[in-house]
Amino acid sequence: DTEVTQTPKHLVMGMTNKKSLKCEQHMGHRAMYWYKQKAKKPPELMFVYSYEKLSINESVPSRFSPECPNSSLLNLHLHALQPEDSALYLCASKSNRGWTEAFFGQGTRLTVV
Amino acid sequence: DQQVKQNSPSLSVQEGRISILNCDYTNSMFDYFLWYKKYPAEGPTFLISISSIKDKNEDGRFTVFLNKSAKHLSLHIVPSQPGDSAVYFCAVANSGNTPLVFGKGTRLSVIA
Numbered sequence: 001d002t003e004v005t006q007t008p009k010h011l012v013m014g015m016t017n018k019k020s021l022k023c024e025q026h027m028g029h030r031a032m033y034w035y036k037q038k039a040k041k042p043p044e045l046m047f048v049y050s051y052e053k054l055s056i057n058e059s060v061p062s063r064f065s066p067e068c069p070n071s072s073l074l075n076l077h078l079h080a081l082q083p084e085d086s087a088l089y090l091c092a093s094k095s096n097r098g099w100t101e102a103f104f105g106q107g108t109r110l111t112v113v
Numbered sequence: 114d115q116q117v118k119q120n121s122p123s124l125s126v127q128e129g130r131i132s133i134l135n136c137d138y139t140n141s142m143f144d145y146f147l148w149y150k151k152y153p154a155e156g157p158t159f160l161i162s163i164s165s166i167k168d169k170n171e172d173g174r175f176t177v178f179l180n181k182s183a184k185h186l187s188l189h190i191v192p193s194q195p196g197d198s199a200v201y202f203c204a205v206a207n208s209g210n211t212p213l214v215f216g217k218g219t220r221l222s223v224i225a
Contacts, residue, residue, distance in 0.1 A: 004156070033212065042117070042202065042215035043157070056212065090156055098210055099147055104156030 006091050006105035014113055015081060021108045023074040023091030029102075032074045034066060035090040037107070043090055049074060081112045116140055119203055119216035128225045132190040136203030136216055141184065143205040147213070148177060148188045151200045160201075161188070193223045 004025045013019050023032065030051045035043040048056035049068040057066075063085075065077040074091055088109050094102035118137045126132045134148075144165035149157035163170040163177045163186065170177050176189045190197055203216040 006156075009154075031210075040122075040217070042217045043213075045212045045214075048212055092156075094210075096210075099145065099204075099206055099213060100159060100162050102159065104149075104158070106154065106156045 004091055004093055004103045004105035006089075006108050008108060009106060010109045010111075012111045012113060013078065013081065015083070017081075018077070018079045020078065021076040021089055021091075021110075023076075023093075023105055024072055025093040025103070026072055027093060027095070027103070028071070029093035029095050030071060031094045031096075032068065033092040033094070034074070034076055035092065037088045037090060038086075047076075078110075081110075083112050086111045114139075115216075116143075116214050117203055117205055117216040119201075119219050121219050122217070123220040123222070125222045125224060126193045128195055128223055129192045132188075132193045132197065132221055132223065134188040134190075134201050134203075134219050134221065136186045136188075138184050138186075138203075138205050140205075141181075142207055143214075144208060145206045146177070146179060146186050147204045147206070148175075149202040149204055149215075150197075151202060151218070157202055190221075193221075195223050195225050197221060198223050 007022045032049045034046040037043040046060045047066045052068045067075040088107040090107045091105040147162040148160040150160045151157045161175045179186045200218045202218045204213040
């Protein structure tokens with residue numbers, strides 16, 4: 001199973017809502033990533049988890065709150081987002097052998113209204 | 114300031130001909146380079162990579178060339194097929210395990 005599963009595929013939320021994005025992999029990868037991609041822009045790193053611990057936070061606003069409850073699951077909790085946070089949110093997992101053994105999920109297309 | 118630049122937002126190529134996608138990077142500390150392919154409504158999928166100790170890596174129809182002195186890499190696809198139509202991202206890392214930094218992507222259209 002070389003799959004990273006992200007749910008939901010699409011999400012529309014209001015600025016006062018609280019929602020969560022979910023990412024799951026069963027490849028035993030211990031590095032997991034959240035990237036954000038806006039239209040016509042490259043994916044930009046948000047967070048890195050290594051062995052279930054947050055190792056990199058790229059100065060992401062606190063309205064985005066990541067969580068790694070176990071080695072297979074990565075969540076991104078969303079609260080009080082702004083319309084400019086609308087984007088494609090990509091999750092990736094990577095083995096210790098490097099990026100040639102890494103997989104991206106399909107992404108969650110988030111629209112904040 | 115962009116660390117990875119793909120200066121051609123789009124490229125159109127006839128089926129059977131060669132597609133050449135280019136990528137420039139600014140930081141000489143990067144030593145691991147990858148190309149990803151992305152279809153609409155899907156996540157990026159790994160295509161081919163090269164480390165800084167090589168200047169060429171070939172996998173079937175796909176070849177990546179690295180010119181370290183020019184901080185430039187290119188992806189050659191030959192022969193191009195309609196199924197190759199997608200957005201291609203160049204991505205770089207330091208020692209293969211640091212987070213990837215992506216270019217903006219080049220949309221390739223292969224015309225039958």
